[in-house]
Amino acid sequence: MTEQSQSNNRMVIKLVAIVIGMFGFGFALVPLYDVFCDITGINGKTNPYAATYDVNTDVDTSREITVEFITRNQSGMPWDFEARTHRIKVHPGELKTVEFYVRNPTGRDIIGQAIPSVSPGTAALYLNKTECFCFEQQPLKAGAEALMPMQFYVDPQLPEDIKVFTLSYTLYDVTGTSTVAMNRG
Amino acid sequence: MSSVADDLHHDEHHDHKPAGIMRWLLTTNHKDIGTLYLWFAFIMFLVGGAMAMVIRAELFQPGLQIVEPNFFNQMTTVHGLIMVFGAVMPAFTGLANWMVPLMIGAPDMALPRMNNWSFWILPGAFLILLASLFLEGGGPNFGWTFYAPLSTTYSNDSTALFVFSVHIMGISSIMGAINVIVTIFNMRAPGMTWMKMPMFVWTWLITAFLLIAVMPVLAGAVTMVLTDKYFGTSFFDAAGGGDPVLFQHIFWFFGHPEVYIMILPAFGIISHIVPTFSRKKLFGYSSMVYATASIALLSFIVWAHHMFTTGMPLFAEMFFMFATMLISVPTGVKVFNWVATMWRGSISYEMPMMFALAFIVLFTIGGFSGLMLAITPVDFQYHDTYFVVAHFHYVLVTGAVFSIMAAVYYWLPKWCGKMYDQTLAQWHFWCSLISVNLLFFPMHFVGLAGMPRRIPDYALQFADFNKWISIGGFAFGLSQLIFLALIIKASRKIGEPATAQVWDGAEGLEWEVPSPAPYHTFETPPEVK
Numbered sequence: 001m002t003e004q005s006q007s008n009n010r011m012v013i014k015l016v017a018i019v020i021g022m023f024g025f026g027f028a029l030v031p032l033y034d035v036f037c038d039i040t041g042i043n044g045k046t047n048p049y050a051a052t053y054d055v056n057t058d059v060d061t062s063r064e065i066t067v068e069f070i071t072r073n074q075s076g077m078p079w080d081f082e083a084r085t086h087r088i089k090v091h092p093g094e095l096k097t098v099e100f101y102v103r104n105p106t107g108r109d110i111i112g113q114a115i116p117s118v119s120p121g122t123a124a125l126y127l128n129k130t131e132c133f134c135f136e137q138q139p140l141k142a143g144a145e146a147l148m149p150m151q152f153y154v155d156p157q158l159p160e161d162i163k164v165f166t167l168s169y170t171l172y173d174v175t176g177t178s179t180v181a182m183n184r185g
Numbered sequence: 186m187s188s189v190a191d192d193l194h195h196d197e198h199h200d201h202k203p204a205g206i207m208r209w210l211l212t213t214n215h216k217d218i219g220t221l222y223l224w225f226a227f228i229m230f231l232v233g234g235a236m237a238m239v240i241r242a243e244l245f246q247p248g249l250q251i252v253e254p255n256f257f258n259q260m261t262t263v264h265g266l267i268m269v270f271g272a273v274m275p276a277f278t279g280l281a282n283w284m285v286p287l288m289i290g291a292p293d294m295a296l297p298r299m300n301n302w303s304f305w306i307l308p309g310a311f312l313i314l315l316a317s318l319f320l321e322g323g324g325p326n327f328g329w330t331f332y333a334p335l336s337t338t339y340s341n342d343s344t345a346l347f348v349f350s351v352h353i354m355g356i357s358s359i360m361g362a363i364n365v366i367v368t369i370f371n372m373r374a375p376g377m378t379w380m381k382m383p384m385f386v387w388t389w390l391i392t393a394f395l396l397i398a399v400m401p402v403l404a405g406a407v408t409m410v411l412t413d414k415y416f417g418t419s420f421f422d423a424a425g426g427g428d429p430v431l432f433q434h435i436f437w438f439f440g441h442p443e444v445y446i447m448i449l450p451a452f453g454i455i456s457h458i459v460p461t462f463s464r465k466k467l468f469g470y471s472s473m474v475y476a477t478a479s480i481a482l483l484s485f486i487v488w489a490h491h492m493f494t495t496g497m498p499l500f501a502e503m504f505f506m507f508a509t510m511l512i513s514v515p516t517g518v519k520v521f522n523w524v525a526t527m528w529r530g531s532i533s534y535e536m537p538m539m540f541a542l543a544f545i546v547l548f549t550i551g552g553f554s555g556l557m558l559a560i561t562p563v564d565f566q567y568h569d570t571y572f573v574v575a576h577f578h579y580v581l582v583t584g585a586v587f588s589i590m591a592a593v594y595y596w597l598p599k600w601c602g603k604m605y606d607q608t609l610a611q612w613h614f615w616c617s618l619i620s621v622n623l624l625f626f627p628m629h630f631v632g633l634a635g636m637p638r639r640i641p642d643y644a645l646q647f648a649d650f651n652k653w654i655s656i657g658g659f660a661f662g663l664s665q666l667i668f669l670a671l672i673i674k675a676s677r678k679i680g681e682p683a684t685a686q687v688w689d690g691a692e693g694l695e696w697e698v699p700s701p702a703p704y705h706t707f708e709t710p711p712e713v714k
Binding site: 011027034113121172177 | 371372424
């Protein structure tokens, strides 16, 4: 029987190793998902860092792309938040600036974070933002308002079948967890 | 062989068990633990069923009349959790504990002490889950799939208890699965090669591998929910750089293999019952083995068919659609093999066979509605409607649960030594069969017409169908009390004594030991030819 129980023990150790490995795999899915989506751009996430615009970029005047902007607040986020431009026509390669308006109607200082998402998701890879309020957390004092700029260009490589895409911003209240100093207002 | 001396020896040592509750608390006997699992599963089946009765009572008429919407949501959530983790999975584990050692000629499970643990942590897990319903603010109300952010941002503090209880359930399942694998690998009787193993053993072996592969992923998912909610991480919170859709990917990476965990052992059971009562060998044994393995492998690449409406790109939707449809090929192999086994057999309609036949027909209906759901463009209409509810109840109730009932009727005489009460069995079968279809079939219609699931109220045009669905639900619930009476009667040793073989067409090692099966069997391994 000892031979039997030794072989049982060896087997149990192997199986427990699989269990631990799969527990780790569950967590490994988190970075894998991000990398996969970064490469393929399939979940509509835009680049969180500023792109640089080359002034010599060829503007493709033969195509016109409609970019739409929508805003929404996560429930519990009290700011007024709206796009000053709701839709804009751009040629691929052309640099454009749009503005978003925010106002903090409450009596307390709040820090917000806007999260962008592009639909259809495949367009996200071709939307290059050289400047965006979404790159940083935005503090706003009680009662204050602000215009937040967003400067972008559409990569001329944008697939031919995409003629319209929508950039959506969802604004979150991150006051509790933020490390940004409250200075605007 | 000094058999007389051996027998005396056995009487002195082996049939000695502590009296009363201590026997059950301390037992390491696979038959005792199998019995514990089965009773636990049946109690949970009745508890989860009582919650379904609350749901159906509320939906009997349009409007809100009996329970608060928040409590309704808790009922749908906990009903799902209990039926999946408390009823179906422990019932299959109980059957594995009882039957796998008997079928492979082993004296017990390979790791009997761990076996005791894996059962006895389970009641604790469900006590925690049920206790959370009585907390201020109530228990989990976000659906058994606990999608973030419902379970993170918008849930109440009972979520910590939910997470803890799911962790314990997971550990229990993993220990049970490890035990099954080690037993099957190391303790088969001499001569029982892989391709001579009974189908129930094969399907359970593959199920056990699925369990150790995906239960840890579930544990990871609930852990992420816990840290997102209480420790400030942002796995699923877009504001902190996470992604709520990621939750669905992780959950369904566990969730889809999980549904096969709940059906593969059922395939094994049916593959025993159909040949027995057709008095023929199982048609296509090796294709059954390969089909089971293919279903298990395919289950890892189809998870996103639960997520067609999350805005996936077209190529991903196409991939998951076709991969899902591919599963119907090995499943079809199984169904055709069962039908071919019956072809020109001398079939008799004892109760296990009746349930097996009901399984084959009704599970196939559930499979077809699954194919309909796999078609991406139409899934946008079916998603989150009662059509989905109809689909998974056909595969889980008339599929998994009916197979468990078939297994109980098939092996109860072996466990108790007495035949079940034929009259009660007939009543149980026909009441269940009629009421379960009254309960679930009209759900297809209200689902196609757009009635959403998990909502305590509905549009007026669905009123008539819902009334009939509720009546079917109450009848199905009450029918299970007949089953309870039948099992209590047999376990109190009332009834016709059963022979060792029980069914004249039955084959396999489990029919070579006397009925009821002695406390210790196969201490000398049998020779398999």
